[in-house]
Structure formats: structure tokens, C-alpha cells
Amino acid sequence: MSQDGARNDGSDRGGLDKSAFRLPDPALVSRTMADVAERGQRIVTDFLKRQAEGSAAGPDPAHIGSAFLDMTTRLMTNPARLMQAQIGFWQDYLTLWQNTARRMMGDPVAPVIEEPKGDRRFKDEAWRENEVFDFIRQSYLLSARFFTNVVQGAEGLDHKTAQKVDFYTRQFVDAMSPSNFLMTNPEVLRRTAETGGENLLKGLSNLLSDLERGKGNLRIRMTDDTKFKVGENIAVTPGKVIYRNDLMELIQYAPTTETVLKRPLLILPPWINKFYILDLRPKNSFIRWATEQGHTVFVASWVNPDEHLSEKGFEDYMREGPYAALDAIEQATGEKSVNAIGYCLGGTLLACTLAHMAARKDTRIKSATYFVTMTDFEEAGELGVFIDEEQLQGLEEKMQKKGFLEGREMATTFNMLRANDLIWSFVVNNYLMGQEPFPFDLLYWNDDSTRMPAKMHSFYLRRMYQQNDLVKPGGIELDGVALDLRKIKVPTYMISTREDHIAPWKSTYRGTQIYGGKTRFVLAASGHIAGVVNPPDSGKYSHWVNESLPPDPEEWFKGATELSGSWWPDWQRWVTAQDRTMVPARVPGDGALTPLADAPGTYVTVMAKD
Known part of the structure; x- marks a missing residue:
């Protein structure tokens, strides 16, 4: 089938069906946005008040900045090693571009990189079946490997500084995963299409609720805590x-x-x-x-x-x-x-x-x-x-x-x-x-x-x-x-x-x-x-x-x-x-x-x- 034909049949590869898109309920949008405005103003006011009171921990309580400054200084003492890492990264990236182009022409190609076993972020089939999302997934994995290899290759850091740099680099890398963003997560896009965007409105409401729980700090709700009570359905051994x-x-x-x-x-x-x-x-x-x-x-x-x-x-x-x-x-x-x-x-x-x-x-x-x-x-x-x-x-x-x-x-x-x-x-x-x-x-x-x-x-x-x-x-x-x-x-x-x-x-x-x-x-x-x-x-x-x-x-x-x-x-x-x-x-x-x-x-x- 030609590329044009593939895009005119009402669907995309990887299970993203354009015909599934629908508009959200206007009444729901109106109610949600009014609620967002009221709760958002209250959260921001509370947050600014607490910031004005000051924090004993200071602007960088974990002292991450000094650790990364030390790491950067060490890296600059060996520019050849940094250049070598960059060249390796771009070579892998070029291979990924070429493989993606070949795959879009119908040729079978092996992935340049795979996520570690047990990584559930990319479990949806579209991450592999859809060429675009497969490219996004592998691009991210290559970038993540490059970042971690560079910081782990910095020589002369004391153990504590090296550990801190490595840990917070991985925090950054995890945060930047394409699975965490609307436009680069096929599962979220599919859900948005199916609900007409109501999932995002509900998600915004959930976000505000978690900010309210944390009194301005994000306190993510991990489970439905209304389903449990200590002494009634957990911790019940007589x-x-x-x-x-x-x-x-x-x-x-x-x-x-x-x-x-x-x-x-x-x-x-x-x-x-x-x-x-x-x-x-x-x-x-x-x-x-x-x-x-x-x-x-x-x-x-x-x-x-x-x-x-x-x-x-x-x-x-x-x-x-x-x-x-x-x-x-x-x-x-x-x-x-x-x-x-x-x-x-x-x-x-x-x-x-x-x-x-x-x-x-x-x-x-x-x-x-x-x-x-x-x-x-x-x-x-x-x-x-x-x-x-x-x-x-x-x-x-x-x-x-x-x-x-x-x-x-x-x-x-x-x-x-x-x-x-x-x-x-x-x-x-x-x-x-x-x-x-x-x-x-x-x-x-x-x-x-x-x-x-x-x-x-x-x-x-x-x-x-x-x-x-x-x-x-x-x-x-x-x-x-x-x-x-x-x-x-x-x-x-x-x-x-x-x-x-x-x-x-x-x-x-x-x-x-x-x-x-x-x-x-x-x-x-x-x-x-x-x-x-x-x-x-x-x-x-x-x-x-x-x-x-x-x-x-x-x-x-x-x-x-x-x-x-x-x-x-x-x-x-x-x-x-x-x-x-x-x-x-x-x-x-x-x-x-x-x-x-x-x-x-x-x-x-x-x-x-x-």
C-alpha cells in the first residue's frame, strides 16, 4: 500500500484511529474550567504566601548545582573524551534515521537500541509498530544513554559528588521520557481521541486535587485510599x-x-x-x-x-x-x-x-x-x-x-x-x-x-x-x-x-x-x-x-x-x-x-x- 493510501484509510499504524476523535462535552468543559480557575487561584495564593515566609533549606537544598559544576569542570579537562562520546552518539543517531527511513519504505530493520527488560513505559504496541513512535522511543533511549555515559565518565570526582550527579541525571532523564508527554505518548493520544479530550480535563482536575492535598506541593495520589481502612480490611489479624x-x-x-x-x-x-x-x-x-x-x-x-x-x-x-x-x-x-x-x-x-x-x-x-x-x-x-x-x-x-x-x-x-x-x-x-x-x-x-x-x-x-x-x-x-x-x-x-x-x-x-x-x-x-x-x-x-x-x-x-x-x-x-x-x-x-x-x-x- 502507498504512503498516501495508508494515511487516507482513516487510521494510523500502531492503533491510532483518527475516526475515533470526538469533541468533549461543552458543559463538562465549562464546569471543569470554572473549577480549575477557582482552585488554581487558591493554590497559587497559598504557594506564594508560603514562599514569602521563606525556606530554611534555601534555593538549592540538595546542593545539586555545585555537584554539576564540579562535574562540568572535570569534563572540560578531557575534551577529547567528551568529543568521542558525542561522535558515538551522533553515529547511533544517524543509524536510527537511516533505519527509520528504510522501515517507512517497507524494509525490516533491527532496532538500534532497546529499553532495559522490565521497563514498562514503552509497553504499548504502538511504540514499536508505529514508525514515528518507534523513532521517538529509540531517540530518547539513545539520548538517555549518552547523558548517563557522559556524567559517569567524568574523572576525578569524589564518590559523593559522582553519586549525586549520577542520581539527579537519571532523575532528569526519567522526567524527559516521551511517555510522560501528551504528544509523544501513543496511549495518551489514543485515549484523547476516544474521549474527545475529556481525559485531559479530568487529568487537570486530578492534578489540582493533588496540589490541594499537598497544600501547594504536588502530592500524587497513588491509589484509591477510600477503599482501605486500617483495622477493617487491612491489618485485620486478631x-x-x-x-x-x-x-x-x-x-x-x-x-x-x-x-x-x-x-x-x-x-x-x-x-x-x-x-x-x-x-x-x-x-x-x-x-x-x-x-x-x-x-x-x-x-x-x-x-x-x-x-x-x-x-x-x-x-x-x-x-x-x-x-x-x-x-x-x-x-x-x-x-x-x-x-x-x-x-x-x-x-x-x-x-x-x-x-x-x-x-x-x-x-x-x-x-x-x-x-x-x-x-x-x-x-x-x-x-x-x-x-x-x-x-x-x-x-x-x-x-x-x-x-x-x-x-x-x-x-x-x-x-x-x-x-x-x-x-x-x-x-x-x-x-x-x-x-x-x-x-x-x-x-x-x-x-x-x-x-x-x-x-x-x-x-x-x-x-x-x-x-x-x-x-x-x-x-x-x-x-x-x-x-x-x-x-x-x-x-x-x-x-x-x-x-x-x-x-x-x-x-x-x-x-x-x-x-x-x-x-x-x-x-x-x-x-x-x-x-x-x-x-x-x-x-x-x-x-x-x-x-x-x-x-x-x-x-x-x-x-x-x-x-x-x-x-x-x-x-x-x-x-x-x-x-x-x-x-x-x-x-x-x-x-x-x-x-x-x-x-x-x-x-x-x-x-x-x-
């Missing part, structure tokens, strides 16, 4: 709050077996997020599963702190967290010995507590399990981009004014680590496609952010992330005790995840060379959340095991055996091997502590915006 202090409610879960393991199980979640990541729905609840395996499960539900808790430090979390929980568990069950799990920051707290207990000859915790936990922060991954002296000072000034770090700031940082999945995909869906976000329990939890007390957060970022003092014997003192992780002698189980952006597995693996007790390290597929919350019935992902623990994590991985499915049963076999003694099931309230509330308690229901 139990009771049996103890409460300023920082923690301790939940004891009801048994589901007639006999249980003698040793109770204490779980210390991170207080950066809420505990119910381990109790989202019955089908993926680690807490429910653990009760079904015969554990008497206790979970620390941390408070969502406000300015009244600004002076709570890391040692307060230790005293009012694991130490208080151990005392309460003994009162509730009569048992002094427990198995303990720490998740992420909760695992860091568990390691600190065990080192503290070792110095005091306290042996109540008999085994330790670490979910994606770092104790050696030398290679902290991309979170290190946000932790340098200038940014820490700006952050501390903010926290000093309020007494805490806003939960939204922490959430934004984590979302930036996976910008395509947690930012741009929703920009396309909500604002360009004009669709409502899909109800998803994990994203509801992700949006239920928590605040951080100023004193604790400053200590954590400076002493652990910035100075890496925890791994140094005696480098950190808590409650009068100098900590030495090497004195921890309890059996240890470590689960890390291969695609973790928050606690890189090669960094968490360093713990295998630190702890003094017998250690088992297991690596799960997927990331920081999905790799951990992976019930056996899901049939998802795999995990790797290796009985030896060489110093080099790559050497460990080369010798590891990949096993299909969840790692949970492997952990259950390990933890029961520590002590298989069984006792009659324990019901919350049967011990010396009177229940204070039904699970999931009251602390978990306090939202950062409350």
Missing part, C-alpha cells in the same frame, strides 16, 4: 494491645493453633513506616502466617510522633521499644526468652539492642532475624545522595522548627529512588490518561507516611549513615554502654533482597562478617518490600541460599543455590531448629497484662496529616 508507652504499643496476636512454640516471637518494624506492611491482607500477612506456624507473635506498633516527642533519641527507642517489650512479654506469658525479628531500621535497632544486652550480660533474646537491615553503612546505596553535611544542616534546621521531620519528605525521598514506578507512572495515569488510581493495599501503606523525632533522626543520619559509627567497636554509646556488634553471639538469620534500593544486599551482607554467632544469609528476588512480603502461596520470586559466608558477597552469590518460591519456610525451619519446645496456646489477656485495645491499636491510625 489480637490485643497489651502494653503502651510514649513510643510504642505492643500487640499480642491471638493464637490459631492449640499449641505454640515456647519462645514468643517479637517483631520490631521500622518506624519510618507503619508495621502493617507485615499484615496487609490475610493472604500476604507475615504476622498471620507466623501465628499459623505456632508462634506467639508480638509486634511493636510505633507512635507517629509530633513536636511533643522531639527530644526522643535513638536510645529512647531502644529503652521504650525492645527493652520495654521484653519486660511486657514476660508479664504476658511468663517467658523471658524470645526470638526477635527486626525489619530495616527496626533491624538496626535490634542489632544495637543486642550489642547493648551483650555488654550487660542480658541473654533474653535467643535468636535474631534481620529483614533487609544495614549495620555497616559504608555503601548505603542511593539514599546516600541525600546525606551530606549541607543537606543534613538544612534538614536539622527544618526539624528544629517543628520538632520532627514531616512524613511526606521521607516518602518523597523513597519515591525518587524508583521514580518511573512511583512518580511518573502515576503522572501518566492520573494527569494524562485522566484515570483514577487503582486500589492497591501496598500503595495505600506506602502513602501512609510517618514523622521522625528531630533528635532521633539527626542521630541516625549523622552517626550511622554519614559517619558509619555503628560498625566501629565502641563507635556509638547508648544509655551509657559503648556498642560492639562483634559481641553479639546469638544465632542470626539475615534475609536481603536482590533489587533493594534502600538497603542494598551487598551492604547488608557485610553483617555476616561482623556478628559473632552462627549466621545464615538468604537472598530473595525482588525488592525491599515485595521480596520480604512474599507468602509461600503466592508462588512468586525465588531465593538463594549458601551455607558458606565468604567475605565477598559476589563470591557468596556465585556459590549460592537458587530455590523457587518464598523464603518464609526456610526461615521457619531455621527458627524452630533453635528450640522446638511446645506449650499450650497463649491468649492475649490471660497473663498479668490487661488488654488496652483491640489490634491494630490506636497508634497506627494516626496519620502524618492529622
Whole structure:
């Protein structure tokens, strides 16, 4: 068929049908624009007011400008290398032009470049079937590769500057993807044609709603949060709050077996997020599963702190967290010995507590399990981009004014680590496609952010992330005790995840060379959340095991055996091997502590915006 014929049949290749275009409803346009005008004026007024009040962080709180200036200076010292990169880019681009021309003449051609496996931005068939969109896609991928290669090739940068330049270059590259713009996204164009542009009007309304939610800052809605309520359809495993202090409610879960393991199980979640990541729905609840395996499960539900808790430090979390929980568990069950799990920051707290207990000859915790936990922060991954002296000072000034770090700031940082999945995909869906976000329990939890007390957060970022003092014997003192992780002698189980952006597995693996007790390290597929919350019935992902623990994590991985499915049963076999003694099931309230509330308690229901 001739090119003219192809364009006169009422359709384009790649599924873009011109006959599908229709005009939007005039009444809808009128209502939408009136609403836009009113809400837009209110948002702008609020934004200008807040800008006039000034920002403690200054105009460049991340100090990106100085990093890129340093990078540019370094590049200019080697112009030949930069020229070589440019020549390679233009050669690839010329090949793409030639291939596109040949393809439009009907010749089959291979792509010059393909996106990485798993990149969902270009999943629509038109990105490949339509010559124009295929050209746009490959042009972008070539440009993205050129940008990243150039900045990564700058020589002489210190590690922190190089990491910052690389990270923010990728943020820019991700933002400029053609999938993020109306006229270069075939899926959005098709939707616009089908709805007569009503998708864009709805998208504008969604954008304004998100600006209103963020009080002038963009707070993207990732899920339909009206479909979830803590204690009703998520976090529903039966139990009771049996103890409460300023920082923690301790939940004891009801048994589901007639006999249980003698040793109770204490779980210390991170207080950066809420505990119910381990109790989202019955089908993926680690807490429910653990009760079904015969554990008497206790979970620390941390408070969502406000300015009244600004002076709570890391040692307060230790005293009012694991130490208080151990005392309460003994009162509730009569048992002094427990198995303990720490998740992420909760695992860091568990390691600190065990080192503290070792110095005091306290042996109540008999085994330790670490979910994606770092104790050696030398290679902290991309979170290190946000932790340098200038940014820490700006952050501390903010926290000093309020007494805490806003939960939204922490959430934004984590979302930036996976910008395509947690930012741009929703920009396309909500604002360009004009669709409502899909109800998803994990994203509801992700949006239920928590605040951080100023004193604790400053200590954590400076002493652990910035100075890496925890791994140094005696480098950190808590409650009068100098900590030495090497004195921890309890059996240890470590689960890390291969695609973790928050606690890189090669960094968490360093713990295998630190702890003094017998250690088992297991690596799960997927990331920081999905790799951990992976019930056996899901049939998802795999995990790797290796009985030896060489110093080099790559050497460990080369010798590891990949096993299909969840790692949970492997952990259950390990933890029961520590002590298989069984006792009659324990019901919350049967011990010396009177229940204070039904699970999931009251602390978990306090939202950062409350």
C-alpha cells in the first residue's frame, strides 16, 4: 500500500484511529474550567504566601548545582573524551534515521537500541509498530544513554559528588521520557481521541486535587485510599494491645493453633513506616502466617510522633521499644526468652539492642532475624545522595522548627529512588490518561507516611549513615554502654533482597562478617518490600541460599543455590531448629497484662496529616 493510501484509510499504524476523535462535552468543559480557575487561584495564593515566609533549606537544598559544576569542570579537562562520546552518539543517531527511513519504505530493520527488560513505559504496541513512535522511543533511549555515559565518565570526582550527579541525571532523564508527554505518548493520544479530550480535563482536575492535598506541593495520589481502612480490611489479624508507652504499643496476636512454640516471637518494624506492611491482607500477612506456624507473635506498633516527642533519641527507642517489650512479654506469658525479628531500621535497632544486652550480660533474646537491615553503612546505596553535611544542616534546621521531620519528605525521598514506578507512572495515569488510581493495599501503606523525632533522626543520619559509627567497636554509646556488634553471639538469620534500593544486599551482607554467632544469609528476588512480603502461596520470586559466608558477597552469590518460591519456610525451619519446645496456646489477656485495645491499636491510625 502507498504512503498516501495508508494515511487516507482513516487510521494510523500502531492503533491510532483518527475516526475515533470526538469533541468533549461543552458543559463538562465549562464546569471543569470554572473549577480549575477557582482552585488554581487558591493554590497559587497559598504557594506564594508560603514562599514569602521563606525556606530554611534555601534555593538549592540538595546542593545539586555545585555537584554539576564540579562535574562540568572535570569534563572540560578531557575534551577529547567528551568529543568521542558525542561522535558515538551522533553515529547511533544517524543509524536510527537511516533505519527509520528504510522501515517507512517497507524494509525490516533491527532496532538500534532497546529499553532495559522490565521497563514498562514503552509497553504499548504502538511504540514499536508505529514508525514515528518507534523513532521517538529509540531517540530518547539513545539520548538517555549518552547523558548517563557522559556524567559517569567524568574523572576525578569524589564518590559523593559522582553519586549525586549520577542520581539527579537519571532523575532528569526519567522526567524527559516521551511517555510522560501528551504528544509523544501513543496511549495518551489514543485515549484523547476516544474521549474527545475529556481525559485531559479530568487529568487537570486530578492534578489540582493533588496540589490541594499537598497544600501547594504536588502530592500524587497513588491509589484509591477510600477503599482501605486500617483495622477493617487491612491489618485485620486478631489480637490485643497489651502494653503502651510514649513510643510504642505492643500487640499480642491471638493464637490459631492449640499449641505454640515456647519462645514468643517479637517483631520490631521500622518506624519510618507503619508495621502493617507485615499484615496487609490475610493472604500476604507475615504476622498471620507466623501465628499459623505456632508462634506467639508480638509486634511493636510505633507512635507517629509530633513536636511533643522531639527530644526522643535513638536510645529512647531502644529503652521504650525492645527493652520495654521484653519486660511486657514476660508479664504476658511468663517467658523471658524470645526470638526477635527486626525489619530495616527496626533491624538496626535490634542489632544495637543486642550489642547493648551483650555488654550487660542480658541473654533474653535467643535468636535474631534481620529483614533487609544495614549495620555497616559504608555503601548505603542511593539514599546516600541525600546525606551530606549541607543537606543534613538544612534538614536539622527544618526539624528544629517543628520538632520532627514531616512524613511526606521521607516518602518523597523513597519515591525518587524508583521514580518511573512511583512518580511518573502515576503522572501518566492520573494527569494524562485522566484515570483514577487503582486500589492497591501496598500503595495505600506506602502513602501512609510517618514523622521522625528531630533528635532521633539527626542521630541516625549523622552517626550511622554519614559517619558509619555503628560498625566501629565502641563507635556509638547508648544509655551509657559503648556498642560492639562483634559481641553479639546469638544465632542470626539475615534475609536481603536482590533489587533493594534502600538497603542494598551487598551492604547488608557485610553483617555476616561482623556478628559473632552462627549466621545464615538468604537472598530473595525482588525488592525491599515485595521480596520480604512474599507468602509461600503466592508462588512468586525465588531465593538463594549458601551455607558458606565468604567475605565477598559476589563470591557468596556465585556459590549460592537458587530455590523457587518464598523464603518464609526456610526461615521457619531455621527458627524452630533453635528450640522446638511446645506449650499450650497463649491468649492475649490471660497473663498479668490487661488488654488496652483491640489490634491494630490506636497508634497506627494516626496519620502524618492529622
